Amino acid sequence: MTPNRRSWTAHLSALLGALSLAGVLCFHFPELLTSRDFRRVYTEDFARQLLLVGLVLAFLLGTLAILRGRNRRVALLGVGTATLAVLLGGTDVQFDAIGNTPYSLGLDWFVVSLFFSALVFIPLEKALGRIEQSPLRPEWRTDVAYFFMSHVLVQFILILVTAWTSQIAALAAFPALKAAIQSLPVWAQFLMAVFCADLAQASLHRAYHNIPWLWRFHAVHHSSRHMDWLAGSRIHFVEIVLTRGFVLLPLVVLGFSPAAINAYVILVGLQAVLAHANLGLRFGWLEYLLVLPRYHHWHHARQPDYVDVNYAIHLPLVDMLMGTFKLPRDGSWPQEYGVLKPETVPAGIWRQHLMPFRPGKARPEA
Template sequence: MARPRRSFFAYASALLGLLSLMGVACFHFPDLLTSREFRAVYNEQFARHLLLVGLAAAFIMGTLAILRDRNKRIATIGVGSATLAVLLGGSNVQFDAIGQTPYSLGLDWFVLSLFFSALVFVPLERYLGKHVLSPLRPGWRTDVGYFFMSHVLVQFILILVTASTSTIAGLAAFPALKTLIQSMPVWLQFLIAVFVADMAQALLHRAYHNTPWLWRFHAVHHSSRHMDWLAGSRIHFVEIVMTRSCVLLPLLVLGFSTPAINAYVILVGLQAVLAHANLGIRFGWLEYLLVLPRYHHWHHARQQEYVDVNYAIHLPLVDMLMGTFKLPRDQREWPQEYGVMKLETVPKGLLNQHLMPFRARRTFDEYVD
């Protein structure tokens, strides 16, 4: 018996309904659920208008799915979540002045990032994808969980990264070098910062692949059997902290200006999603200048000859200097399979994957497939 097709309207309604409910929660508890740094990026009116659009779309698409008798349970989640969001105040919810708290969650960062990322990449991958792949492909729930964790816990990640780098950066101060770098125009600082950070991350990345205990953490990232915009979110929490600390440390030691570092952070966010995206566009010579989807997809290929290549995140030049550059000349050639070489070494599920590096077991009965 053929499996019934999933309804786009039903799942879109569920996504928008749940995100709208989270958005209302952010209005009710802004000091606890929203990130102070990210609040500076948007204003209240923008958030209210976006919330209104999300609520209306959740109701309309959920109702259409129910009337068409398609994935009614999923559609009901969307309509029910949107209804609860309206009952809790909807886009007209009022909130008091935002107070100061020692810690807060980045729920607003999660809601807006997931909404706009899906809005951009779901259509792009639908029409420009190299592989025919549903947004609801196997493992998508796990990757949404990773996306949620990395965004909601953003402040705690920053605290850990800052704590691990600030002392070392202070001890390794080079005033003359910092003065020289900060005398450069911001665009030049940015370019140098990209190269320095990419070299640092590529060296650590190669260590992840060649050091058994580090590989146990990094194997989680490589365990995704499908590559799309969401797959890049699958990263162990320990690896997030280690990698960001390793990348930030040389930037702080060398004294790059805040605007240059902020520009680099924006590039990291964009390129991390793009490099994993399922986009079959032929970029020509740009593939040798920037890390683009096909380049990074070969790093994730489940093929023995590609297990120790393409470590760069931004610049293929870094791999060329390290002797780890490898890319088929034929731009029509893409990997046919992704994932770790030994599938049974990585269990299913976010919690099990986070516990995996600390367990004595080396194989699992329920593993990624």
């Protein structure tokens, strides 16, 4: 082993140290840095215990990497940020009752989501990955930045989405239909909501691929050359707002109950990560019932005959109805991922966000 080889322990220490520092800042400034809606999901004791675990692991893993002489600078970053978190109060930070503020960031949502997503999918991909690749594969920092943006700005995204969907929904009121839907059991509403939302999302998704100015935003998502649990986070901010609003609109117009909508939100979060994951499992007949990794990986394939297929994110049935279903029966996987001309999409989150607005630049091809 050479000292220059990337060390898992060093990078995990740096990640956990940074998340621990972010967690301490959430305790210091809860009104500004934590999401009101997400605070209802967890308790203060849970947050403190999670912070303690992050601090301990950051110190232990960082110290181990330093003693082994592996990525010492990265390991020192982990130990250093964890030390700063402790100096700022660690798990003992006290705060008064959290007041209401018109706007706040979702830093707590980012910390908890990244911690548990990495905890679940990194070991899964290591054990069951179709392609042997490090979690620190090329452009992983870009995708972490996208993950950060979409989670920290969650309240602003919801405000933008709610602003235009609620206005349209008010104009398209169907009281009798809403009453009929809400009279159904929650499980039945949930299944209907999944189908309606997926049909709306797949229709918009196809528009992203076939309308040039929309494709310039969506090309950012398809620019990733490596598929894993983190790759699905690479989405332009404009696309996030458009997609979430377009998917939420039919659910609001048709009047599904909050319980059914909340269940759908949980499903879409889980399935979006799973569909992009580097998992080489074969699911047999389930691949024709649910959108699973191989199905969605073919949508990201860098092959001309797969640029206009597999738009659904939940149900292959939606693609079958749209005539866009395509899945090799031999169980094969794509050999390459990304847009046909990778050079047309710049590297880095800021340049990728500016790309759709720059006239005269080479337009990305599907």
